[in-house]
Amino acid sequence: MFRKILIANRGEIACRVIKTARRMGIATVAVYSDADRNALHVRMADEAVHIGPAPANQSYIVIDKVMDAIRSSGADAVHPGYGFLSENPKFAQALDKEGVAFIGPPVKAIEAMGDKITSKKIAAEAGVSTVPGHMGLIADADEAVRIASGIGYPVMIKASAGGGGKGMRIAWNDSEAREGFQSSKNEAANSFGDDRIFIEKFVTQPRHIEIQVLADSHGTTLYLGERECSIQRRNQKVIEEAPSPFLDSETRRAMGEQACALAAAVGYTSAGTVEFIVDGERNFYFLEMNTRLQVEHPVTELITGIDLVEQMIRVAAGEKLSFGQDDVTLNGWAIESRLYAEDPYRGFLPSIGRLTRYRPPAEVATETHVVRNDTGVTEGGEISMYYDPMIAKLCTWGPDRAAAIEGMRVALDSFELEGIGHNLPFLSAVMDHPKFIAGEATTAFIAEEYEGGFDGVDLPEDELRRVAAAAAAMNRVDEIRRARIEGRMDNHERHVGADWVVFAADREFPVRIAADRDGATVTFDDGQSLRVVSDWQPGQPLARMDVGGKPLVLKVAPRTAGYRVRTRGADMFVRVLSPRHAALARLMPVKEAADTAKLLLCPMPGLLVKLDVAEGDEVQEGQPLCTIEAMKMENILRAERKGRVAKINAGAGDSLAVDEVILEFE
CATH class of the missing domain: 2.40.50.100 (RNA polymerase II/Efflux pump adaptor protein, barrel-sandwich hybrid domain)
Known part of the structure; x- marks a missing residue:
């Protein structure tokens, strides 16, 4: 077994690899740029080596600098994570020349499958169904337009060395093909140092389903079930789950066997992923093979109980897989939500800045419930403009899909993140979307369901009432504290009234609150009563409550005469006023927003x-x-x-x- 592993990556995947290596008793080495000097992966590793300026093309993807770090640290193996150098055959060759183990597939497999054009040719030769497209290199935008027109719009323009949605565009006409070709070329060059582009037919209304494969160097190749990754934005995955709610056992087996056959055809070893697009009739087509660990690997680990990073390390060390295909069982359901530094209210555009508050939900693992958070940041850390905007991967597991979804809802509501724009509200909205709940989301889900962008969530009436009841109960706790402070100042404690008006989401809820030692009963003017039980105290940013017999988690920030409340994707200012103040508030004019039309x-x-x-x-x-x-x-x-x-x-x-x-x- 290896003595010391250098992780040629950063962020959450570097932290993820360090955790497994530490459990296996293997020392770890981190590399870092100027921007990552104080990053979590640097603090977690046993050693850390500086490799250059912040831009990745001056640090993390410069092979010579990484090799220098390997030599200076004495590492005898390298895990590349994903992105950066993970699918770069020149890096694998440099390691081999240096006598350092690459925790990944052989160079020939990387060359064959890492290049999207070559991989499609090999897949076709191996009998795997492939999407129609142009597999040759494209010289310029004019040629791209001619090819796209010949294939028939819409088409997908993709970087040959790409991954993670980088260097990828969908074109619906000649103009978009010309523009998309140049943008894809630029992104590919900046992200991968390789600007080669190819074009294929874009299958409308597809599902994106991928098969996890695992192979050793002793002739064993297995598949570990599938992951559904259909919910994507800009071709970048947002939510993944395992297994897929769409596949049946027969299709799963057929896809798994084809994936293994393809891996065996190129002498693949280590963990890898064969991606397919699947139509409404469960016909599937080879998309690409990622010769590395996938971002969404945790959901496979949660339903199989197999640590993929550990298996990659053991395979790279020459060990045989200790289990066979019949030993792989899929248990329960797992969901992963990717938390991005992207502002959903600004069209999901990137957001940078300091994490003034970062409190993920507690990680738990029981027989009926799992919460896992793979992250590479800490409170006070900086989200820079130089790298991928992903902050964390929040995962939940349950015995069935409904339990995994409900666990994710609560975990998202419990995730405290301040200081930057982020997509937590959007993730929460998806968990409550009828199409997602029914398992009917395709890769067009976000474009179709949020065509005009994301403007937040309008809570249904029953949920809005629960929030109003919670706010009334919180306000009573606040009022009692204020009355006691005032009483100590003037020797007369102010009486806290029972009648209030809650303003929430353009609705008014006149309520009467009756409190006792165990909680409070909030009665609405139509006679409905909701019992509120909570140990929330003023100043706490998270309120965990039971309202109407069901759990409710609110992110709470005090505001004048109320609270900023965030829950289930909704973000609202909830005011709690006395009846007299409510009457006056209705007379206040609304401030108009500044005109920025020009x-x-x-x-x-x-x-x-x-x-x-x-x-x-x-x-x-x-x-x-x-x-x-x-x-x-x-x-x-x-x-x-x-x-x-x-x-x-x-x-x-x-x-x-x-x-x-x-x-x-x-």
């Missing part, structure tokens, strides 16, 4: 890489205005309506803050 504001912190217009230009609706790069993704800002550019306030190469004015229109 301004182009930067929607995210990032780098202005391209300006497409000049002062005095007339622009049409949908016309590109500029391109902003943030977290390795290019974002094209377009004109919302016809107009003329009056003033330009920024130029290419400028670093911009959120809401900074880029252009002004007449």
Whole structure:
């Protein structure tokens, strides 16, 4: 077995590998850039080596710098995680030349499967059904348009060396094919150092289902069930689950056997994933093979009980797999929610900054309930613009799908995160969406169900009443404390009334509250009563309650005459006023928002890489205005309506803050 493993990665996956290595008694070495000097993975590892400036192309993906770290640390094996150098055959070759074990597949398998064009040819030769497309390299945008037109729109434009949604675009016409080709090329070069692009038919309304394979160097190749990854945004997975609610046992076996056959055909060893798209009739087509550990591997671990990182280490050390295909059983259901530093209220654009509060739900593992949080950050840490925006992977397991979903709902509501924009509200919204609950989500789910973007959640009447009852009970606790403080100051304790009006989500709820030693009963003006039981105290940011006989978790922040309350994807200001103050509040005018219709504001912190217009230009609706790069993704800002550019306030190469004015229109 290895003595010391260097993790050639960062963030949550580096922390994940360190945990398993530590349990196996293996020392670990972290590498870090300037931006990650105080990162969690650096603190967790036994040793840490600095490898360069913040940009990944000057640190984490520079092979020579990583090799220097290996030599200086004396590591005898390297785990690449995912992304960065994980599927780079030159890195694997450099390790082999140095006599250092690569905890991953052989170089030939990486070359064969890591290149998306080559992998499709091999899959076709192996009898695996593949999606129609152009497997050759594409020289320029004109050729891309010709090929796309020949295949038939819509098409997927993809980076040959890509992964994680980087360097990927969907084109529905010639204009989008031309534009998408260039953007994909740029992203591929920046993320992978390889700008080769290919095009394939985009299958509409598909499901994205992948098979986890595991193979040793002694001839054993197994599949460990499937993961459904259909809920995606910008081709980047957001929520995954295992098993899939769509597959039957016959399709699962057929996909698993094809995946194993493909892996065996290229002499694959270690953990890998064969990805398929599956249509409504359960016909499946090979998409690609990822020759590395997948981001969503925890859900497979939760339903199989197999530590994939441990198996990768053991296989790399030359050991045989200690179990066979018949030993692999799928137990219960697991869901993973990817917590991203992306603001859902701003079109999911990247958000950077300091985590002023970071309190994940407690990790638990019982026979009926599991909560797991794979993360690489801590409170006070910085989310930078240089790397992937993923903060954590929150996972839950239950004996069935309904239990796993309910566990995820509670875990998301219990996750405290402040300081940056994040997608927690959106994740909560998905858990309550009827299409997701029914297991009917396809890869078009987000585009179809949130076509106009995400504006938060409007709670149904019964949930809104529960929130109103909880707010009334919290307000009573606050009022009692205030009355006691005032009483100590003037020797006369103020009486706390029983009648209140709760304003929530444009609704008014007149209530009467009756408290006792064990809780409070909140009665609405229509006669409905809800019992509220909680040990919440003023100042606590998380309120765990039982309201109406069901659990309710609220994130609570005090506001004048009320609270900011967040739960189940809703974010609202809940006011609790006396009847007299409520009458006066109804007379207050509503402040109008500032008019920014004639301004182009930067929607995210990032780098202005391209300006497409000049002062005095007339622009049409949908016309590109500029391109902003943030977290390795290019974002094209377009004109919302016809107009003329009056003033330009920024130029290419400028670093911009959120809401900074880029252009002004007449």
